[in-house]
Amino acid sequence: MPLEVIQPLVMKKLTGLFLILFVALSALAQRQERPLVQFSGIVHNTDTAGIVVPYVSIVNTSYRGLVSQSNYKGYFSFVVHEHDTVRFSCVGYVTADIIIPANVPTKSYTIQVLLKPQIANLPVFRVFPWATTEEFTKDFLSMKLADDDLAIARKNLSNASISTLERTLPRDGSEIGGVQQFHNNIANSHYTTNPLLNPFAWGNLIRSISEGDKSRSLDNTTPATPTTTTGN
Secondary structure, three states: OOHHHHHHHHHHHHHHHHHHHHHHHHHHHHHHHOOEEEEEEEEEEOOOOOOEOOOOEEEEOOOOOEEEEOOOOOEEEEEEEOOOEEEEEOOOEOOEEEEOOOOOOOOEEEEEEEEOEOOOOOOOOOOOOOOOHHHHHHHHHOOOOOOOHHHHHHHHOOHHHHHHHHHHOOOOHHHHHHHHHHHHHHHHHHOOOOHHHOHHHHHHHHHHHHHHHHHHHHHHHOOOOOOOOOOO
16 A cells, blocks of 8 residues: 555544543543532431431442442431432432532532332232132131130030139239238237137136125125114
8 A cells, every 4th residue: 555545544543543532531631620529418208307218328320339328317428529410229219319519619518318208019919828729618618617606605604614714814813812811810810829728817817706706795794784764
């Protein structure tokens, strides 16, 4: 191929390569020149005021997919660039994207992120204990129907049922109090002294009898005072 034809082709390729490098360097320079911003805030629930959403996943989709997370109070704080797109996602909530504005005067951007609850309507799913219709038919035909109210009452008031309840059920407060009082009376009766077995009681009895006899004998020996009648 003649040299006159090769030189224009080489020049075209070099020019295209320089243009690509210039655009790439310009984009890189613009990305590096974007100011840094301290991005902070709290994630709340849109349906319930004052309810925070904890542990929300936060991804900076504009800068290397940088991942962060809010704490248990829904608070977050990290460094971003202006015009970055930050995505907030959490299980049970609709994903929200926040774009960092440009020309932030204080280099600090604080907002309240609102996440809307995501309600998923699942189809009704019923679980049956029978694998086939034949098993259901068999169990249905062999099923024992419940007794009526009178039969149930008779079973509950039968001697066997009452005996079982007496053995198994604990005592109530009144029964426990009656039994305790019965035991207290028996215990107190052991501390009561029989007067017939007490010698001091026998002495008091004999003394009271003797004093009673003396008083009666004195009454019998005392002479009667004669009564005189004066006639007019």
